[in-house]
Amino acid sequence: MKKDKVNIIFMGSPEFAVPTLYKLHQEFGIKVVVTAPDKPQGRGKKLQPTAVKKMALELNLPVLQPEKLKDPEFIEKLRSFEPDIICVLAFRILPEEVFKLAKIASFNIHASLLPAYRGAAPINWAIINGEKETGLTSFILEKKVDTGNILLQQRIEIPQGATAGDLHDIMMPLAAQMAVDTCKLLINNNYTLIPQDETKSSLAPKIFPDMCKIKWHLHAEQVCNFINGMSPYPGAWTLWNNQRVKFLRANYSSCAKNTSGTFWIEKDKLFVQCDKGIVNILELQFPGKKIVKTSEFIKGYRGELKGKFD
Numbered sequence: 001m002k003k004d005k006v007n008i009i010f011m012g013s014p015e016f017a018v019p020t021l022y023k024l025h026q027e028f029g030i031k032v033v034v035t036a037p038d039k040p041q042g043r044g045k046k047l048q049p050t051a052v053k054k055m056a057l058e059l060n061l062p063v064l065q066p067e068k069l070k071d072p073e074f075i076e077k078l079r080s081f082e083p084d085i086i087c088v089l090a091f092r093i094l095p096e097e098v099f100k101l102a103k104i105a106s107f108n109i110h111a112s113l114l115p116a117y118r119g120a121a122p123i124n125w126a127i128i129n130g131e132k133e134t135g136l137t138s139f140i141l142e143k144k145v146d147t148g149n150i151l152l153q154q155r156i157e158i159p160q161g162a163t164a165g166d167l168h169d170i171m172m173p174l175a176a177q178m179a180v181d182t183c184k185l186l187i188n189n190n191y192t193l194i195p196q197d198e199t200k201s202s203l204a205p206k207i208f209p210d211m212c213k214i215k216w217h218l219h220a221e222q223v224c225n226f227i228n229g230m231s232p233y234p235g236a237w238t239l240w241n242n243q244r245v246k247f248l249r250a251n252y253s254s255c256a257k258n259t260s261g262t263f264w265i266e267k268d269k270l271f272v273q274c275d276k277g278i279v280n281i282l283e284l285q286f287p288g289k290k291i292v293k294t295s296e297f298i299k300g301y302r303g304e305l306k307g308k309f310d
Contacts, residue, residue, distance in 0.1 A: 006028060006084045006085060006104075006183075006187055007031045007081060007082050007083050007084045007085070008024060008028050008029070008030055008031055008083070008084065008085045008086075008087060008183065009030070009031055009032050009033075009034065009078065009081060009083045009085070009086045009087070009102075010024060010025075010030050010032075010033050010034070010052075010086075010087050010089075011033075011034040011035070011086065011087070011088045011089070011091045011094070012033075012035060012052045012088065012089040012090050012091050013035045013036040013050040013051070013052050013053075013090060013091055014050065014051055014052070014090050015051040015172075016089070016090045016111075016168060016171070016172055016175070017051070017052050017089040017090045017091070017175075018051050018052060018055045018172075019172050019173055019175070019176040020087070020089050020109070020172075020175055020176040020179045021033065021052055021055050021056065021059075022055060022059070022176070023176040023177065023179065023180055024087060024176075024179055024180060024183065025059055025061065027180050027183070028180075028183060030056075030059075030061055031062075031081045031083065032061065032062045032063070032064060032078075032081050033052060033053070033056040033061050033062070033063050033064070034063075034064045034065075034066070034078070034091070035049075035050045035052045035053045035056070035063060035064075035065055035091075036050050036065065036091075036092070037065045037066075037067055038050075038053075038065070053065070064077060064078070069092060069094060069095050069098055070095050070097060070098075075097055075098060075101070078098065078101055079101055082103075083101050083102045083103065084102060084103045084104045084187075085102055085104050085105060085106070085107070085183055085186055085187075086098075086099060086101065086102040086105075086106035086107070086141075087106075087107060087108075087109075087179055087182075087183065088106065088107070088108040088109075088141065089108065089109045089175060089179065093145055094106070094141060096143050099141040104186050104187070105140055105141075105186050106140070106141040107138050107139060107140055107141060107148075107151060107182055107186070108138070108139060108141055108146075108148070109136060109137070109138050109175050109178055109179055109182070110122065110136070110137045110138075110139065110146055111123050111134070111136060111171055111175070112126065112134055112135065112136075112137065112204065113133075113134060113135040113136075113137060113153055113155065114137040114139060114146060114150060114153075114196055115146075115147070115196040115197060115198065115200050115201035115202070116134075116200060116201070116202050117134070117202055117203070117204035118145065118146035118147070118201060118202070118203055118204060119145075119146065119203050119204035119205050119206070120204065120205065120206035120207075121204045121205065121206055121207050122134070122204040123164050123167050123168055123171070124164045124204070124207055124229050124230065125204040125205075125229065126158065126167070126204075126229075127158065127162065127163065127164055127167065127225060127228050127229035128225055128226055128229030128230070129225070129229075130221065130222075130225045131158060132157070132158055133155055133156060133157050133158055134155075134156055134158055134167070135153055135154050135155045135156050136152075136153065136154045136156065136171060136174055136175055136178050137150055137152070137153045138150070138151045138152045138153075138178055138179070138181075138182040139151060139196075140193065147196060148196075149193035149194060149195055149196070150193065150194040150195075150196060151182050151185060151186075151191055151193065151194075152178055152181060152182055152185070154174060154178060156170065156171065156174065161228065161249075161251055162228065163228045163229070163231040163232065163248070163249055164228070164229050164230065164231055164232070165231055165232045165233075207230070207234060208234070209234045209235075209237075212230050212234050212235060212236050212237055213236075213237055213238065214226065214227065214236050214237065214238045214247065214309070216238070216260045216261035216272060216273070216274055216309055217260040217261070217274070217275055218274060218275055219274065219275050219276050219277065220252040220253070220254070220274040220275065220276060220277025220278060220279050221252055221277065222274075223250070223252070223272075223274045223279050224250045224251060224252040224279050227247050227248065227249070227250040227279070227281075228249060228250060230248075231248040231249055231283075232248055232291065235247075235248055235285065236248070238309045238310065239309065239310045240309065241303070243286060243287055244287060245284060245285070245286055245287075246284060246285040246291075247281050247283070247284050248283040248284060248285060248291055249281075249282040249283035250279050250280060250281050250282055251279075251280050251282065252274075252277050252278060252279045252280065253277060253278050253280070254276065254277045255277065255278055256273065256276060256277065256278065257273060257278065258273040259273060259308075260273055260274055260275055261273065261308045261309045261310070262306070262307070262308050263306065263307055263308065263309055264305060264306040264307075265298060265301070265305045265306070267298075268294070268295035268298050268299070269294065269295070269298075270284075270294045270297075270298065272309065281294050282294055284297060
């Protein structure tokens with residue numbers, strides 16, 4: 001099958017999926033884009049499109065935004081596009097009735113080296129757990145989430161001190177190239193499927209704000225990884241003067257001076273004592289304010305120079 005004759009459907013919603021949509025369309029031409037419905041955002045609760053929808057409209061591509069993926073009308077509309085390949089990235093879990101529509105295959109790109117970190121937040125958990133490397137995996141969709149046979153994998157070294165946001169940005173263009181390479185393999189029928197090794201599987205469940213409170217009694221390295229792994233969203237937080245303040249970037253050292261949770265300010269730095277080490281907070285955010293570097297925050301700080309976080 002020639003690449004200009006193949007019907008490819010792209011499914012995705014957030015910014016992470018935008019470069020993939022663009023690159024696939026440049027390489028093959030996308031038949032239709034499926035993304036989440038517009039959602040109210042901001043103070044005025046005005047309906048806003050997903051990042052993928054914005055790009056699809058720029059590319060003059062048709063867009064479908066089903067409320068329910070099992071809606072018969074949506075499925076029939078999708079069928080009318082006669083999909084050969086369905087590419088999924090950062091989207092919802094597809095029902096079998098949808099992913100089976102593809103004549104060649106439906107595949108997903110997942111931000112981990114499957115079967116490690118199956119689930120909604122693989123980038124976050126890799127950093128929270130102190131991994132030194134992670135990767136990307138393209139795999140054939142199956143009914144059970146993130147379990148299908150592997151097509152391609154790419155290992156990625158996690159830079160020291162990287163946040164989840166940093167790793168997200170590193171992965172975006174790499175995921176786009178992997179999507180193109182996977183489509184070429186499928187179009188040319190030039191691939192070998194690799195079953196996932198269930199003995200090596202692990203989970204990366206969705207993260208909610210109430211899970212993000214910092215536990216200062218843990219080892220400093222664990223606290224640092226937790227802060228960086230939760231950044232920029234949903235953000236690791238602690239209570240400071242009865243406000244939920246987010247700490248969004250940190251590093252650590254192994255020295256110890258005080259009891260766990262004690263903080264102090266020296267010149268333009270904010271330090272917090274943890275078990276077996278000190279965490280240096282590099283970026284923070286107060287409620288309703290922008291993210292700022294700690295050094296900038298301290299310039300205007302007029303509070304106590306020493307205290308303790310809960």
